[in-house]
Amino acid sequence: MTEKAAKTIRRPRTEMPVQPPLVRIQNYLEVALGYSEEDALTEASRCLQCKKPSCRQGCPVEIDIKGFIGQLQKGDVPGAYKVLREYNSLPSVCGRVCPQENQCEGMCVMGKNPEKTGGPVAIGRLERFVADTFAKRLAGGDAACQQITGEAACRMTRDDLTVACVGAGPSSLTVAGYLASLGIKVTVFEALHEVGGVLIYGIPEFRLPKDIVRREVDAMRELGVEFRTNWVGGKSFTVKELMEEQGFKAVFLGVGAGLPQFMHIPGENDIGVFSANEYLTRANLGRAYDFPNHDTPTFKAEEVCVVGGGNVAMDAARTALRLGAKKVSIVYRRTKAEMPARAEELEHAIEEGVKLELLSAPIALNADEGRRLVGMTAQQMKLGEPDASGRRRPEPIEGATREIPCQLVIIAVGTRPNPILLEATQGLALTKRGYIEANPETGETSIHNVFAGGDIVTGAATVISAMGAGRRAAKEIAKRLLGTEL
């Protein structure tokens, strides 16, 4: 088929089955249920196998999308998986959480003329299908190696070549998986008690089941990766000690950008005001949705306001609904069009009954005598000229404010780098904004053989870009450690 044919095909994108909104807000299970084999083959058949596939340029790690969908068209799931795995170490995660509309799917030719073509190929959903199906079929023997590399057998682990990763988010996990498959011994040090970074403590179960993350981590364990939880870089150990005392040949820093920002408005320390990080960490890492079966408590309220417009805000709002809130509003200072959240998350949130309070910026949080939150004062905004980011800048409309009653406010207005490890690492060059300075090609920092990637270098970004950075660093590390053996 040719690109031209795109104009004549009219079959719409294959819908993904989901739990109905009123059912899913009563549970914490995954919302999107995934394609059946039939759905997947139908959707794969919509791909034109373009000569110059534009979709690929939209993917931050340049997955051979045409290639994996081509295999799928032939019904060859292991073949499709092998293609994916060459570029992406967590396809079952990315298929679920990538903002595809701005990335691969945003560049697919089928999206150019959606009325005629039925919209872009659902690349993310296909990626998820391939990864989930492949994992289900694997069993025993060399399963771990196959899951990680798509190859039947991996190299033996060499104990003389050791690499340490600090933080266990997607960037570090990518480094660990890649190097382990080459026979390098990797130890991952994580501050929290569970491995996965934002995939565990931030993104909720109903969007990314924790079993999927665990499956990937277990496969890495089988390949010889060692995970040490409860180890805090900068507190329990320093980078210098890792290299000089413990003999690690290289260190990768993937500690994310987890420091929550507040708004610096009156009332922010009152009872009922939470950072999205705290709210989501209680719910996800602490499993507070399963209280009292799990011990971690969380704050409950009938009326909830979430401040922000990104994925974090959507996750917080939808979690609040599932924890029993009657009314949940997202308070955002621009309009729906500027919201950075994934389209699907916003759509799901609205279906579930989340209200949008747009062009509204909180200027005060109001509490009763006991300092318990009772509401928020919001400033009405309008859109002005575009700012540096190209988005139209919100400006206050003089004198237009309004009260929104709420007993719980969740602040999701962004994060900054956590200084604990950075301050304890002498000689580590940082950017003006406090992130780690790393060579864009190799990921190397100002310290020889110390690499960094993910949110701690770029600021809050995406899972796939963190993995891309991990992969680049891992390649460089492998080159240095294995040299000609590669």
Add this chain to the structure above:
Amino acid sequence: MKYRILKKTVLIPGQTSLLVIDAPHVAKKAKPGNFVILRTSEKGERIPLTIADCDPEAGTITIVFLVVGKTTAEMNTFEEGQSLHDVCGPLGRPTHIEKQGTVICVGGGTGVAAMHHIAKGHAAIGNHVVAIVGARNKDLLLFCNELGSFCPEVLIATDDGSMGHHGFVTDVLKERLEQDKDVSEVVAVGPVPMMEAVSKVTKPFGVKTTVSLNAIMVDGIGMCGACRCTVGGETKFACVDGPEFDGHKVDFGELRLRLGQFRDQEKQSMELFQHKCHCAEGK
């Protein structure tokens, strides 16, 4: 990773126990003022406890806790040989310790355990350490002997007068400050009202006063903001900016309110736990 309990000492039956825990990587780095975050079980809550002592050679840390809710009650059922599920640390900024002369360390209730490590640090560097220890009655006094081994003076106050001064630690502190103009710092660790009272007493004397804030914490590494406190009109994260702060600048009222945020659920958790315990005992 197992964090085995190598030794358990019941200090006050049903109320306060001391555990010596095998945690070499924490022990190696622990300094006075540091704390750990631990979990008792896979479904447990992360709770912070001060490192009351440590032995880097043996690879152990000591914690002393008061039973106030589910997690501490469960931990109190643990015996030697059992393990905690997670121990993370050392966390927080260590106490600022420099040679400065006379330092008064005030401890109330279980806070004496945490104060003990700080006092030890001050003594080790050569400061003249005066320990003031308080409790409701003499049976609830903790760490007096240990403190006596390195503090030239250990002053005691009990609410009922069963030992030492009849009254509060603040009375003893005030008297001392009136007589001794050379006190360079007062450190207070204990219940919030006690730290607040100590800060009030020292204020007119203009003595530097350090308190250790026990805000509710989740991660303990600055990623959630659960532990935020107002100090000198600014928001601070107790886990990474503290836990020790200038007592004259702390908004204690706010801290007290914030400590009550989850009271209903804590009560539910505790009742459920007690019910299970009773059933297990066949009662």
